[in-house]
Amino acid sequence: MKLISQHFEKDSSGSITLVAEDKEDLFTLYNLIQKKDEIELKTLRNIKKSTTKDGSKGSKSKNEKKLLKLKIDIEEIDFTPQDEVMRIRGKTIDSLEDVPSGTYHTAEIDFQHPFTLYKDDWDQVSFDLISKSCSIDEKAEVGAIVLQEGIAHICLITENMTVLRQKVERSIPRKKRGDSSAHDKSLEKFYELVSSTISRDLNLQKLKAIIIASPGFTAQGLFDKFFHMATINSDKETLQTKPKFIVTHSSTGFLQGLDEVLKNEEIQKKLSTTKFAKDVILLDDFFKKLNDDDGKAWYGPKECEKAINMGAVKNLLLTDSLFRSDDINERKHYIELSEIVKNTGGDVTVFSSLHESGIQLDQITGIATILNYPVFDLDEDSDDEE
Template identity: 25%
Template structure:
């Protein structure tokens, strides 16, 4: 992500998303009531009603809308921001419009009050736009799962299983076919996703054999691949590779690895009835006692509480005033899912309450 202009006195940020990870960041900073401006497309209001909407020519025009709906579609990586038009062609004022967020297209966001965590998210997105793209292949005998690592978690995964039957030459070298299929998907993903690094994870010798196969076919991959021992393949193997720090060694300050370790620490403390608590009421009580060392909240919970108009801002502010730290974690990755199951908010404590 790029920041083109920043004027917090006027509440204005002009940003340029550069990839789908930036869409997720934008999704989590824009709120109902914000003003969003972008170059967009709209059919003329005086078009002949007999012409079907899909047949009308749309005009490129800059519009500002007051946001009342934000929709992010995982399956298509589309971000749509809708609301009433507040600035633009006079005939359009007050009408409903949807802005489709696109890569490399500037978006202007105006808020009455930018919150600290929202600005931190933007700065993180700017820094992480320079990090390499990573593909993890978690393999065990007969099955492999490939998944790209994104800032908000693991992207779409593909699982390949070793088939049965004979090759065209009458042989039954299923492993060669298996490795060949992995290599095909690897090449396609590397080209379309601009992959810089590959983590090859799994138990036993299967990953070592795949490594030899891949660099034999494409010697330059040797500079991109790192191996990581895990107890299993599949999506579980990808999660384990992340927890073991494979991504950390590539992204030295990986948010994903930090979140996984943080939630593991939280769950360990909860399991032994140690210095941790969870759920809004219990966390609020701990804050009142000055016991919170680190408040942890998921993106979804933070957004929901803000929309409800609850006192979540006071909890965040009090934590900071007492020398504590606020951490917002992704709701889409496994650690965030675990925290959602605990109510979406928890805390590591200085002392038991």
């Protein structure tokens, strides 16, 4: 996310001007922008123009698209990870010559144009989202190439989502009995094409790990070709990234193969320094303690709030969907719980509802805790105890 200007302090009103640079930024904005916020941006709007000079009643009119700068009171936000735009709908605030105030308009946030967001309260969650999204170091930590002969998917794995950067396809002829030369030659060309795409679309120096996964030996073949090309070209920077690469097996070269790989315990250990892997490991630890029934793992709003107020929480696990609630009081409630945990020495981890780990957490109310010591009967009401 590119920060143009900032005119607010935490826990106060104010505005910020930003430019989204990729899908990850759009996801951040989806979490940041709330109903009743205001946004100012350039947008296209259909304007009715009279075809006669005097514009008299009964004269013909036609629709004409015009680029305007509008300020909108937000009522709806629409975004799906496959889109490259986010749509904002609401009522216009200022009156213009062609657009009276209070009329509905749908605008799009894209990767090119700046916009200004106004909030009455830049709370801790909003403040953290801006701080992280405008820092290069907080972006993707893991790259991944999942492939099979003739098709490759090049991805970035961020803490919020898996982003497909490029899809590479090439027809590979089948091996003929006694003659595999056409197949082998075409496969080499495929490896070369995928290798050049990796160099162009992945910042290997910045990433902490790069996974190559495939059925059979295709992943190993790509790995060998990629570094063979780097050796021939005397590309020292690329050669230095060799220890970051992890070659592994998947049942398919399509994206579901990557989900399978990321659940592998051995891969999780190798990715243990990344934010995404830490989230997966933390959630696995929670479910293990829950199955052990040792009194250290609890989920549910009431149970977790009791544990937090006792100062017993080691880890608080939350999904980002709790911070997108239309109920401002509910959003503030979870922010306050997060602050209590931090102030009592605990850690707070926010899971993305677009990652498998976040989906699992959402299925058990979206809030869970791991405690410093066993506490039993948190699920019992005080009346029951009496």
